[in-house]
Amino acid sequence: MSSPKSILHGGIHYPLTRALQAERSLTKDMLMYPMFISDDPEALDAISSLPGQYRIGTNKLVEFMNPLIKKGLKSVIIFGVPLKEGVKDKTGSRADDPEGPTILAVRLLRKTFPDLFVACDVCLCEYTSHGHCGILREDGTLNNDLSNKRLAEVAVNYAKAGAQCVAPSDMMDGRIRSIKQGLMDSGLAHKVMLISYSAKFAGNWYGPFRDAANSAPAFGDRRCYQLPPNARGLARRAIKRDMEEGADCIMVKPGMPYLDIVRDAAEIAADYPISVYQVSGEYSMLYHASKAGVFDLKSIVMETMTDFIRAGATLVLTYYTPDILTWLDEEQQ
């Protein structure tokens, strides 16, 4: 009979000794809740592709937020969703409409919940008639320079409205530099965190979001500006480039299928906070699998959080944030 040379089990027999194996564990500060703000002020529309999530109008927002703030919600990221006719145009000119959903929501949240950290996603796809994330040339390809100018304007206007963080998800080359410069020129750079969706991969994981945000491209796809799923090297280059251009935090997106990239980001950007976005497809997949009896929802979602943190994330964007806040409280008891 052979006996093992060492016994690892001795280190993990008790809940406490298992907990001690973690380098870090999840706290409420590490969760950022993505929220969809409708341009219908009275909206509280359930999003069928994201069960449990809503498109919320500004007149319904405070009531919606109150219980979340009580549970310890620390931060949100806002996605404006224009549903009215005639809002979309070729250049996304309504993205920073002072009466548009994003800016109205930022103002309201900052005024009502002074301790909440309010981030804005910065992109044009919700506001362009073609549904692409930047401004296009005649031939349908992206006009990178014009897009960057416009994205910087939008980001600065969100910051002027009170956003404490802007997170460009458009994937134009050079947008981090352009937005950072815009924030510096307007005297806001010292109080606005710039999170770069540095490693945002194209693919199938965003389906429910496009329905939620009404932002599916009218033609083509986003493979010419988001990263190919096979491109670890390109992701590493994008992370380095965005650090160089002035990002304050690096994001990897989607989350669960890209933990290797989260680890790469944590190593390449070792002195930066690292965020990971558990996207709509991940949310829905876990939701429906749990409904089908494959998983216990709480156990599987909390396991994915552990996975993100082990891989190196310090901030997790997830639609499960409200549930996780409740689950974290349950675990305290």
Ligand SMILES: NCC(=O)CCC(=O)O
């Ligand atoms: N720019 C933000 C997204 O694309 C979100 C993706 C998702 O939740 O599927």
Ligand SMILES: [Zn+2]
């Ligand atoms: Zn976009």
Ligand SMILES: [Zn+2]
């Ligand atoms: Zn192409």
